Amino acid sequence: MPLNLQKNLPAIELLKKENIFVMDSLRASEQDIRPLRMVVLNLMPLKITTETDFIRLLSNSPLQIELDFLKISCHTPKNTPIEHMEEFYKDFETIANDYYDGMIITGAPVELMEYEDVNYWNEVTQIFNWAHTHVTSTLYICWAAQAGLYHFHGVPKYELPAKMFGVFKHTLNDASNPIFRGFDDEFFVPHSRHTEIRKEDILNVPELTLLSESSESGVYMVMARGGREFFITGHSEYSPNTLNEEYLRDVAKGMDIEVPRNYYRNDDPAQGPLVRWRGHANLLFTNWLNYFVYQETPYNIEDIKNLGNL
Structure with a gap:
């Protein structure tokens, strides 16, 4: 089932060229089901690329999704037209009383700064705290993962001697x-960051579960509250x-x-990339949507406030 997206969002035409089916809000309104409500807080500099x-x-899911994009009101992006932000992005104050089935919070190019x-x-x-009570399950990605672990659990970050850059x-x-349903014993993930969180700090917090790691790139996935945060x-x-x-x-x-x-290929830029993470990326997001959003979220979305740990 495709996503219900605001008409004219650039990603729609880009993905149609990849034979990925998306629908605009007009067509979606003709389907008599409750779509999952999702919101993405996009902190990345290249907004349109990240949206896509x-x-x-x-x-890549059989579930219909109604997707909103959220921006930080006190920060003006330099790499995305202001017209795009005004048309497709919401300020937090406009959704503060709303509930969402799922949320994604992206990385941000501020990792070398103190939080x-x-x-x-x-x-x-403030948005992290709101998601804690207004969202069924939230994915925190890269800098947001480090920031969320620090904010909720006091987990520190550490500057790396060199950028963690590559596919590991x-x-x-x-x-x-269930987040790993269908995964192979080993799988690959791209990383691009200057800081890390450490295994020993995660293991010192009883509320956190270390789900996946890498001998090269360290901690990869941590779960809290039974899957309400990844x-x-x-x-x-x-x-x-x-x-x-x-x-x-x-x-x-x-x-x-x-x-x-x-x-x-052969570590030679002239030979182009060897892509070996897309299969598991699709599984990751499909499993998250199915097992930790769709199967756990209440039909009456405001009842999210009554959820405990999943």
């Missing part, structure tokens, strides 16, 4: 968890060319950047 990445994955020095820290933590092999700590340090949503674009951008700036590890 997540829509691509969310659309409290980020100019939207107060607003983003991961293993399952609990293969029976904290994910990598970027399973990345399209095949994203790391290449990041690498070429940094090279053009004259930055001292290493070739992303395990990404290009």
Whole structure:
């Protein structure tokens, strides 16, 4: 079943070219079902690219989804037209009394800053707290994962000696968890970050469950409240060319950047990327939607306020 998206969103035409079926709000209104209500807080600089990445994955589900995009009101993006933000994004104050079945909070290019020095820290933590009581299940991605773990559980982040940049092999700590239904014993995930969270800090918090990690890139997925929060340090949503674009951008700036590890064929940028994470990315989002959103959210959406741990 396709996503119910606001008409004229650029991602619609981009994904139709990939034979991914999405529908606009007019057609969706003709279907007599309650769609899942989803919201994405998009903190990434390239908003349209990030929208397309997540829509691509969310659309690979038999569930109809009504998707909203949320922005930080105190921050003006530099890489997205203001007209796009005004047409397709909501301010938090307009949804503060609403409830959502699922939420995704993206990474942000502020990881080397102290959390409290980020100019939207107060607003983003207000949104974290709101999601805690107004959303059935939330995915925190990359910087948002680190920020959420710090905000709710006091888990610190650590600066890495070099950027964690590439595609890394991961293993399952609990293969029976429904989030991993259909996963192989080993799977790959792209990473692009300058900081990390550490296993020992996660294990010191009884409310947290370490679900997956990598011998190269460390902690990958942490669960809280039985699946009402997932904290994910990598970027399973990345399209095949994203790391290449990041690498070429940094090279053009004259930055001292290493070739992303395990990404290009034979580690040679001229040979292009070897894509080996999309299958598990689709499983991850489909499993999350099915087992932790659709099967747990109440039909009367305002009853989310009465949910305990899943």
